[in-house]
Amino acid sequence: MxxxxxxxxxxxxxxxxxxxxxxxxxxxxxxxxxxxxxxxxxxxxxxxxxxxxxxxxxxxxxxxxxxxxxxxxxxxxxxxxxxxxxxxxxxxxxxxxxxxxxxxxxxxxxxxxxxxxxxxxxxxxxxxxxxxxxxxxxxxxxxxxxxxxxxxxxxxxxxxxxxxxxxxxxxxxxxxxxxxxxxxxxxxxxxxxxxxxxxxxxxxxxxxxxxxxxxxxxxxxxxxxxxxxxxxxxxxxxxxxYYDDETEREIVAAHVDLSEDEIATIVDTTRALRDDLEIVVGTRAAITAAKGLTVFDGNTENDEDGKFDDETLANVFTDVLAPKIAGENGGDIDDLRSQITETV
Missing domain, CATH: 3.40.50.300 (P-loop containing nucleotide triphosphate hydrolases)
Structure with a gap:
């Protein structure tokens, strides 16, 4: 049991x-x-x-x-x-x-x-x-x-x-x-x-x-x-x-520590290149160029109008825009540099 x-x-x-x-x-x-x-x-x-x-x-x-x-x-x-x-x-x-x-x-x-x-x-x-x-x-x-x-x-x-x-x-x-x-x-x-x-x-x-x-x-x-x-x-x-001149200047100024005259020179150059070149030159290119110029133009003398040394300005913008023609038929860096130099 x-x-x-x-x-x-x-x-x-x-x-x-x-x-x-x-x-x-x-x-x-x-x-x-x-x-x-x-x-x-x-x-x-x-x-x-x-x-x-x-x-x-x-x-x-x-x-x-x-x-x-x-x-x-x-x-x-x-x-x-x-x-x-x-x-x-x-x-x-x-x-x-x-x-x-x-x-x-x-x-x-x-x-x-x-x-x-x-x-x-x-x-x-x-x-x-x-x-x-x-x-x-x-x-x-x-x-x-x-x-x-x-x-x-x-x-x-x-x-x-x-x-x-x-x-x-x-x-x-x-x-x-x-x-x-x-x-x-x-x-x-x-x-x-x-x-x-x-x-x-x-x-x-x-x-x-x-x-x-x-x-x-x-x-x-x-x-x-x-x-x-x-x-x-x-x-x-x-x-x-692309925004108007004033807005582009404020956008660039928000990214770099440069004077108003220097920023005006960068934006004016960007807008001139936008009209003269057949490639796209956007506001982003202006920001990148401004960042480069804070480094590469640091040891050069700017004139009283806030313009950078022409050769440095042309070199920086050439470097910034060169990727846009890389690999293209007939893409020539020397031609690009020449056009940018002429605009500057």
């Missing part, structure tokens, strides 16, 4: 243990389901950024800059995606980030290039997660079940539409147009479809605060793809050109 009681107690103990293991297994499954869709945030690589941290430093605000930014934010308030188009080095990216930050919503950054495809926008399966569940209902018999679940990781577009963030898609036109088919339903129907995702959450309803700012170089630039008309028809196109 005592033996029976002992056996029953023993069996009951195993059943309790097995029941606990089943419960732990079910709990693990639920935890896995909850965390799989948030894998990016769990790993610390969420693309969401605080709006206060995305504005480039330094960022210059003049009447011209504020007017353009207000125009962008006006269209965003009207729930229209804005496409900033203009020459390289004119400040499109900084302007886009400033406009995004002003909304006060989280910001998601995406940089376009040839490698961007649909998965890079919406997400993809990133390996699997597995665990073992042990069942032991009968003494001496152990049943092990291995459970594997594919782990889906959302990429920038999915995160932005779900969280109501402002998507800043830089160099938009450098990506293959086929990758942008998913944007059509986002802007037209308010739904993002995630190819490759299975189940009820294959689609995401676009958050009402989601907005998009895209930047592109003009179509004549190398590496730029012509995007499909069906998508471009849904954008507001804002052309961004």
């Amino acid at each position: 005592a033996d029976d009681t002992s056996r029953k107690r023993k069996v009951r103990g195993k059943k309790i243990t097995a029941s606990r293991e089943q419960k732990d297994g079910r709990k693990a499954k639920k935890q896995l389901a909850r965390t799989a869709s948030n894998a990016g945030e769990r790993n610390g690589d969420s693309p969401l950024s605080d709006p206060e941290t995305v504005v480039p430093e330094p960022f210059v605000e003049t009447d011209a800059v504020r007017s353009l930014r207000d125009r962008i934010n006006g269209w965003l308030e009207a729930d229209q995606p804005v496409h900033l188009i203009g020459p390289t080095g004119c400040g499109k990216t900084a302007l886009a980030l400033s406009a995004a930050a002003e909304r006060g919503r989280p910001v998601v950054w995406l940089n376009g290039d040839e490698a961007v495809d649909t998965a890079a926008l919406v997400g993809s399966h990133a390996g699997g997660e597995r665990y073992e569940e042990n069942d032991q209902f009968v003494s001496g018999v152990s049943k092990k079940t291995e459970i594997v679940r594919e782990r889906w990781v959302d990429n920038p577009l999915s995160v932005a539409v779900r969280e109501g963030a402002t998507l800043v898609y830089n160099e938009f036109s450098r990506s293959d147009p086929a990758a942008h088919n998913v944007l059509l339903s986002v802007f037209e129907e308010g739904v993002l479809e995630r190819p490759g995702k299975h189940g009820d959450d294959r689609t995401i309803d676009v958050h009402p605060e989601f907005r998009a700012i895209l930047t592109s170089n003009d179509v004549e630039y190398a590496g730029v793809h012509e995007q499909q008309d069906a998508l471009l028809d849904r954008f507001i196109g804002v052309h961004v050109d």
Whole structure:
């Protein structure tokens, strides 16, 4: 009799243990389901950024800059995606980030290039997660079940539409147009479809605060793809050109410690070269030249008008602009130097 009681107690103990293991297994499954869709945030690589941290430093605000930014934010308030188009080095990216930050919503950054495809926008399966569940209902018999679940990781577009963030898609036109088919339903129907995702959450309803700012170089630039008309028809196109003389001086002054006259000489030279040369001479070139001149002109005497030594000025601008003709047919550094010297 005592033996029976002992056996029953023993069996009951195993059943309790097995029941606990089943419960732990079910709990693990639920935890896995909850965390799989948030894998990016769990790993610390969420693309969401605080709006206060995305504005480039330094960022210059003049009447011209504020007017353009207000125009962008006006269209965003009207729930229209804005496409900033203009020459390289004119400040499109900084302007886009400033406009995004002003909304006060989280910001998601995406940089376009040839490698961007649909998965890079919406997400993809990133390996699997597995665990073992042990069942032991009968003494001496152990049943092990291995459970594997594919782990889906959302990429920038999915995160932005779900969280109501402002998507800043830089160099938009450098990506293959086929990758942008998913944007059509986002802007037209308010739904993002995630190819490759299975189940009820294959689609995401676009958050009402989601907005998009895209930047592109003009179509004549190398590496730029012509995007499909069906998508471009849904954008507001804002052309961004080089800023006025005053704004360019303030931008350069924010990056270097030079006198007003010296900065004026650099900006005037930049704007003259922009008119005289067939290559693009952007505001970025003026900033780079100014940084170089703080070093290379440090031991020379400037005249009273704040102009640098002509030879040094020509050498610095030649170095700054030389990469733009490297590899081109007929690209000749001597010709470039001669043109710059003549302008100077």
